[in-house]
Amino acid sequence: MIQTESRMPTAEGVRAATAAVAAILPPTPLLPVEIGGVKAWVKADNLQPIGSFKIRGAWWRLSSLTAEERASGVVAVSSGNHAQGVAWSARRLGIKATIVMPHNAPEVKLANTRALGAEVVLYQRPGEDRDAVAARLIEQNGGTLVHAFGDPWVIEGQGSAAIEIAAQLGRAPSRIVACCGGGGLTAGLSLGAPDSAVHPVEPVGWDMVGQSLAAGRIVPAAPDAPKTICDALQPLATKLINLAVLQGRSEPGVAVTDAEVRAAQRFAFANLRLVVEPGGAAALAAALAGKVPVDEDTVIMLTGGNADPAAFAATIAGDG
Amino acid sequence: MIQTESRMPTAEGVRAATAAVAAILPPTPLLPVEIGGVKAWVKADNLQPIGSFKIRGAWWRLSSLTAEERASGVVAVSSGNHAQGVAWSARRLGIKATIVMPHNAPEVKLANTRALGAEVVLYQRPGEDRDAVAARLIEQNGGTLVHAFGDPWVIEGQGSAAIEIAAQLGRAPSRIVACCGGGGLTAGLSLGAPDSAVHPVEPVGWDMVGQSLAAGRIVPAAPDAPKTICDALQPLATKLINLAVLQGRSEPGVAVTDAEVRAAQRFAFANLRLVVEPGGAAALAAALAGKVPVDEDTVIMLTGGNADPAAFAATIAGDG
Numbered sequence: 322m323i324q325t326e327s328r329m330p331t332a333e334g335v336r337a338a339t340a341a342v343a344a345i346l347p348p349t350p351l352l353p354v355e356i357g358g359v360k361a362w363v364k365a366d367n368l369q370p371i372g373s374f375k376i377r378g379a380w381w382r383l384s385s386l387t388a389e390e391r392a393s394g395v396v397a398v399s400s401g402n403h404a405q406g407v408a409w410s411a412r413r414l415g416i417k418a419t420i421v422m423p424h425n426a427p428e429v430k431l432a433n434t435r436a437l438g439a440e441v442v443l444y445q446r447p448g449e450d451r452d453a454v455a456a457r458l459i460e461q462n463g464g465t466l467v468h469a470f471g472d473p474w475v476i477e478g479q480g481s482a483a484i485e486i487a488a489q490l491g492r493a494p495s496r497i498v499a500c501c502g503g504g505g506l507t508a509g510l511s512l513g514a515p516d517s518a519v520h521p522v523e524p525v526g527w528d529m530v531g532q533s534l535a536a537g538r539i540v541p542a543a544p545d546a547p548k549t550i551c552d553a554l555q556p557l558a559t560k561l562i563n564l565a566v567l568q569g570r571s572e573p574g575v576a577v578t579d580a581e582v583r584a585a586q587r588f589a590f591a592n593l594r595l596v597v598e599p600g601g602a603a604a605l606a607a608a609l610a611g612k613v614p615v616d617e618d619t620v621i622m623l624t625g626g627n628a629d630p631a632a633f634a635a636t637i638a639g640d641g
Numbered sequence: 642m643i644q645t646e647s648r649m650p651t652a653e654g655v656r657a658a659t660a661a662v663a664a665i666l667p668p669t670p671l672l673p674v675e676i677g678g679v680k681a682w683v684k685a686d687n688l689q690p691i692g693s694f695k696i697r698g699a700w701w702r703l704s705s706l707t708a709e710e711r712a713s714g715v716v717a718v719s720s721g722n723h724a725q726g727v728a729w730s731a732r733r734l735g736i737k738a739t740i741v742m743p744h745n746a747p748e749v750k751l752a753n754t755r756a757l758g759a760e761v762v763l764y765q766r767p768g769e770d771r772d773a774v775a776a777r778l779i780e781q782n783g784g785t786l787v788h789a790f791g792d793p794w795v796i797e798g799q800g801s802a803a804i805e806i807a808a809q810l811g812r813a814p815s816r817i818v819a820c821c822g823g824g825g826l827t828a829g830l831s832l833g834a835p836d837s838a839v840h841p842v843e844p845v846g847w848d849m850v851g852q853s854l855a856a857g858r859i860v861p862a863a864p865d866a867p868k869t870i871c872d873a874l875q876p877l878a879t880k881l882i883n884l885a886v887l888q889g890r891s892e893p894g895v896a897v898t899d900a901e902v903r904a905a906q907r908f909a910f911a912n913l914r915l916v917v918e919p920g921g922a923a924a925l926a927a928a929l930a931g932k933v934p935v936d937e938d939t940v941i942m943l944t945g946g947n948a949d950p951a952a953f954a955a956t957i958a959g960d961g
Binding site for chain 1: 667670672673687688690692749907910911913914915916917946947948950951953954955957958959
């Protein structure tokens with residue numbers, strides 16, 4: 322059993338992570354957007370070097386490793402964006418990275434992860450337990466697990482977006498609407514923006530953070546959970562470390578449909594000239610569908626832009 | 642005969658335009674890009690509110706009009722992006738705008754221009770003389786012509802990008818690679834960045850600025866000029882005011898093929914997560930094709946992002 326929840330993430334940790342991220346990554350643009358006649362903002366983290374916010378948490382985690390830990394390498398489990406964040410950071414720090422990815426991850430994410438120099442180990446989704454695959458690798462070869470969301474450094478690193486947003490806006494946003502998978506980003510934002518309402522947005526049927534928040538305990542995904550185009554937002558369950566941070570801090574979860582996500586991708590294409598992948602468009606989908614309040618101090622996070630070309634083409638041509 | 646070339650644009654005018662633009666538009670992002678292993682920069686003017694750099698020149702021209710001129714309205718001729726810049730600025734300043742556009746302009750540009758409150762008058766392309774249509778409108782109804790490139794204020798306004806880039810980079814770029822239609826942007830950049838090499842990039846067969854620079858006189862487009870997907874870069878000829886600025890300041894012109902432009906659009910989609918229209922991708926196409934030098938202080942301008950969805954889908958799916 323690998324222990325990833327060695328400590329709780331803190332607001333102080335988010336501030337330290339923000340400084341570490343700022344030292345290596347320029348702030349992503351905060352761009353104006355009009356939603357139903359209301360002017361608001363989008364935080365374009367799809368413009369990060371790896372095309373997603375995941376670079377924040379991965380960089381903070383890996384740059385916080387001891388020399389001894391770095392020498393043993395890192396192992397991560399990811400559908401693709403965390404994979405690229407870990408691979409990018411590992412290459413920069415000279416650390417060996419092994420990433421466990423689903424066999425049906427988007428080709429672009431598999432290719433990008435390999436191009437960044439990481440070793441990719443595939444597992445069957447659904448079916449195989451990806452955490453077990455990672456645990457076996459670590460038992461065999463050693464290394465530090467860099468969990469995609471259930472890790473205090475990763476949570477703090479993702480939270481750097483909140484402090485970056487406040488600096489760009491010149492004040493705390495009224496609310497931050499965020500795409501949510503396992504809850505690493507929303508937990509980080511909740512710590513980094515204590516005066517803002519943080520809304521986690523998940524795919525219908527995969528709203529495991531929203532359901533867990535409502536139940537007050539971890540609710541796993543149903544074995545017969547519906548398909549979703551949001552490949553980045555399909556964790557089997559959130560983790561206690563995420564729920565502990567979110568409980569009492571986060572707004573209730575919101576769930577969006579595939580059709581709403583596609584409409585958001587088309588909106589970003591036509592009005593923002595940005596490429597947003599399905600999982601990266603969930604927060605915008607909720608705002609456009611009127612499922613979260615929007616005012617002039619609202620920030621909607623665009624969390625990823627690693628879109629499969631064929632699927633994106635079908636979506637913007639209107640037949641996807 | 643309408644006189645648009647009433648004075649020459651100046652470097653001082655570019656500085657004044659930069660202040661006027663900065664007062665109303667936040668700087669567009671300067672983003673890192675890697676071209677053939679060399680790190681360089683893209684200036685993402687496709688992220689302007691109207692999706693193109695044309696908002697710069699239009700704003701400086703319209704905000705410089707006298708109260709009397711404002712009351713009479715403005716008339717512009719444009720394939721779509723200048724149209725939106727003029728319409729956006731006119732609405733903000735409470736000026737009536739009439740825009741002469743080709744009947745076969747991309748639907749997205751016609752729709753956006755009308756949505757911004759401008760009256761659109763269509764002409765046949767090829768065939769009708771669009772400048773004559775505009776002249777007739779002004780004879781009948783009055784108003785000030787806002788030429789898309791042959792106007793000193795428009796040139797100065799476009800040049801604001803150069804000063805914005807230098808401020809973001811912290812120094813003068815070694816070179817700026819710019820998509821070029823009539824030469825308004827490249828003329829403005831040449832004035833605003835006197836210490837940088839400015840490279841105009843045009844579609845093959847429509848390189849009227851490059852040919853005019855080489856010939857030392859205005860060379861009009863051939864009647865049998867080939868088709869190009871760069872709808873924004875098809876002026877019938879540059880104007881004397883542009884050539885006078887560019888001669889002795891600009892680098893020689895570079896011409897790119899449709900295939901090179903599509904490859905640049907795909908590169909921007911996959912690596913930058915940005916939507917770039919064909920005419921907005923010409924400079925990037927030249928850099929990727931090795932037709933201009935690229936070093937770490939090179940800035941490549943992405944000038945527009947108003948892409949037709951069906952055409953963009955075909956391009957990124959690889960069958961366009």
